[in-house]
Amino acid sequence: MIAGVAAVGAAAAAGLYRFTDLFRRHYAPTPYDDLLGQLVDREQAARLGAKVAGGANAGALAARLRAALTGGLTAAAIADAGAGRVQDVDGWLLPDSVALLSALAARA
Amino acid sequence: MTAPIDARTLPSGTVLTPDLAIIGGGPAGISLALALANTKLNILLLESGGENFDPANQKMYAGDADGVHYTALDAGRLRFLGGSTNHWGGWCRPLDAIDFEKRDWIPHSGWPMSRKSLEGYYQHAQKLVEAGPWIYDKADAIIAAKGELLPLGDGGIYTSWFQFSKTRDSDLPTYFGHRYEDDLKRSRVKVLLNANVTGIRLAPDAKRVERLDGATLNGKSFTVKPRFTVLACGGMENVRLLLASNDVMTAGIGNQNDLVGRFFGDNPTPRDVGTMVVFSGALAPYYNNTMQMGDGPVMRATFSPTGDFCRAKKVAGSLTTVEQPVELDETGKAAVITTALALGVDASSAKAYSIGCGMELLPDPDRRLTLTGEKDALGLPRLKLHMTMAEADFTLYRKTLQELGRQLLASKTGMLRLNFDKREEWSKTMDWGNHHLGTTRMHADPGQGVVDANQMVHGIGNLYVAGSSVFPTYGSSNPTLNLLALTLRLADHLKKATA
Numbered sequence A: 001m002i003a004g005v006a007a008v009g010a011a012a013a014a015g016l017y018r019f020t021d022l023f024r025r026h027y028a029p030t031p032y033d034d035l036l037g038q039l040v041d042r043e044q045a046a047r048l049g050a051k052v053a054g055g056a057n058a059g060a061l062a063a064r065l066r067a068a069l070t071g072g073l074t075a076a077a078i079a080d081a082g083a084g085r086v087q088d089v090d091g092w093l094l095p096d097s098v099a100l101l102s103a104l105a106a107r108a
Numbered sequence B: 001m002t003a004p005i006d007a008r009t010l011p012s013g014t015v016l017t018p019d020l021a022i023i024g025g026g027p028a029g030i031s032l033a034l035a036l037a038n039t040k041l042n043i044l045l046l047e048s049g050g051e052n053f054d055p056a057n058q059k060m061y062a063g064d065a066d067g068v069h070y071t072a073l074d075a076g077r078l079r080f081l082g083g084s085t086n087h088w089g090g091w092c093r094p095l096d097a098i099d100f101e102k103r104d105w106i107p108h109s110g111w112p113m114s115r116k117s118l119e120g121y122y123q124h125a126q127k128l129v130e131a132g133p134w135i136y137d138k139a140d141a142i143i144a145a146k147g148e149l150l151p152l153g154d155g156g157i158y159t160s161w162f163q164f165s166k167t168r169d170s171d172l173p174t175y176f177g178h179r180y181e182d183d184l185k186r187s188r189v190k191v192l193l194n195a196n197v198t199g200i201r202l203a204p205d206a207k208r209v210e211r212l213d214g215a216t217l218n219g220k221s222f223t224v225k226p227r228f229t230v231l232a233c234g235g236m237e238n239v240r241l242l243l244a245s246n247d248v249m250t251a252g253i254g255n256q257n258d259l260v261g262r263f264f265g266d267n268p269t270p271r272d273v274g275t276m277v278v279f280s281g282a283l284a285p286y287y288n289n290t291m292q293m294g295d296g297p298v299m300r301a302t303f304s305p306t307g308d309f310c311r312a313k314k315v316a317g318s319l320t321t322v323e324q325p326v327e328l329d330e331t332g333k334a335a336v337i338t339t340a341l342a343l344g345v346d347a348s349s350a351k352a353y354s355i356g357c358g359m360e361l362l363p364d365p366d367r368r369l370t371l372t373g374e375k376d377a378l379g380l381p382r383l384k385l386h387m388t389m390a391e392a393d394f395t396l397y398r399k400t401l402q403e404l405g406r407q408l409l410a411s412k413t414g415m416l417r418l419n420f421d422k423r424e425e426w427s428k429t430m431d432w433g434n435h436h437l438g439t440t441r442m443h444a445d446p447g448q449g450v451v452d453a454n455q456m457v458h459g460i461g462n463l464y465v466a467g468s469s470v471f472p473t474y475g476s477s478n479p480t481l482n483l484l485a486l487t488l489r490l491a492d493h494l495k496k497a498t499a
């Protein structure tokens, strides 16, 4: 088992992230919270997003994401993988939407 | 029973006159001899070694190498009865139909025959390697009882299968010398051990082999005057004998177009090329280990690109295998957590594995074997290998890995990390299959190949070459099952040609 994945997975599966803020870190409000709110674990996403190459600023990322995430992150991620919209982040192949949202989490 | 004869006991100057001389008692030579044993042909199988390893004999395989790091020439093959199957791994898989095709994105690719022309020989070859019933392409259904296949969804990569050579009552693969020695004894085939062929002598018109020069390490010499000769000394030594036999054709036999020894190929097997995460953590054991299917064959799963994907994306062949479990670093954990949650998948039991592969190299005429000025104990010039690997060999395989990664995501099964980008990174974990391919390539056009579609050396009516040196393009499957199917096809041809 990959340490660290277990707790988050179990918590997500139990719906804890939806209904309590127990484990959730508090972040200062940003103009992108409509997007960042779709991340179940913003801290992990920010860690990953720090590795996303390219200099796009948060505003530009948010503009792209608002267009891409109209149906929500899960639908976008699945559609990205299906259509071959995949990015290499530190070697990891990620759906575009996941890579961009992670980058936003790192830069917001 | 015909016991093997030790050539060291022959009176010097002995002349032997078989119908067919087979030079080399590896799997190709042994299988050819057995396939023709029930014909009227008097067959002489000349094997350089004895029944067991002998360091003095093995030393004759030593040679030089430069370029990309490669296995020492006397470490990647064995010079005694059974040849390199005395240390092979027993991995078997037929070549794919696309491996035979001319692929316009791969220069010099294409066989002068299709996979179909081997279909009739694969079952017999499979018996020879003792890899059990032929279920390479039917394994998915049979295997379900042993654990679920990883769902990959639609795409260019599918789960394919290796079968393993397995000697009865043993976990070791079939060592052709030990396994078939008794069959040879029971047959009419005459086996001459410790018999080194040191020269192939052509008639002055260079159209026929007139005789073979033979020598032993204890100083005996003998002559063979066969009606037909098959060279089956392995993908390196076939080259050495052809190039060194240069009294009539001064560039070496079959080398009028400077092709003998060129296009050397192997299947690179870089390790840890990627990290594969399975979100559910459930990976059937046949992915990262061999597994016996009840009383049936020993098998292992591998990820292979489909022919359509290869054509569409212009990639070469590859067989990606799952290896040992690995730990992820913090970025890796963040990638898995973030991606799994985004896909709506529970990754609480996720597991990560290193992956490796066997790749198909692109043919390169400059990757070649030549003779050096140094000589072995019998006076034969030694070989030098110039080894290369192109940037494209890596970049094409990366495209295949990217597709595997994409499919893992699309099916919500898992995800993939490409561990290497730069050539130096790939090179660090590079290993080789020790599959010696392509050096006497098959082509219908004498200007582009050493042997024709029947494995006859162009222009020399009674000289043939058996083994993987005739593969004009390599594929990514391990060669032995395939070279045996080809050899059995050659046996059928020889039945007619020698009649």
Ligand SMILES: Cc1cc2nc3c(=O)[nH]c(=O)nc-3n(C[C@H](O)[C@H](O)[C@H](O)COP(=O)(O)OP(=O)(O)OC[C@H]3O[C@@H](n4cnc5c(N)ncnc54)[C@H](O)[C@@H]3O)c2cc1C
Residues within 6 Å of the ligand: B023, B024, B025, B026, B027, B028, B029, B046, B047, B048, B049, B075, B076, B077, B078, B079, B080, B081, B082, B083, B084, B085, B087, B088, B089, B090, B091, B092, B195, B196, B197, B198, B232, B233, B234, B235, B237, B241, B433, B434, B435, B436, B466, B467, B468, B478, B479, B480, B481, B483
């Ligand atoms: C470590 C290792 C692992 C391998 N694993 C696999 C695997 O898992 N699957 C697979 O498909 N393949 C594998 N291979 C490759 C496999 O061993 C070869 O494909 C196969 O042995 C080639 O058969 P051959 O008969 O053409 O040549 P060889 O096996 O090389 O036999 C040639 C024979 O010719 C004899 N000879 C050489 N010179 C002379 C001469 N001048 N006169 C008389 N006789 C001579 C030699 O002594 C030898 O017996 C492996 C190879 C190695 C080295």
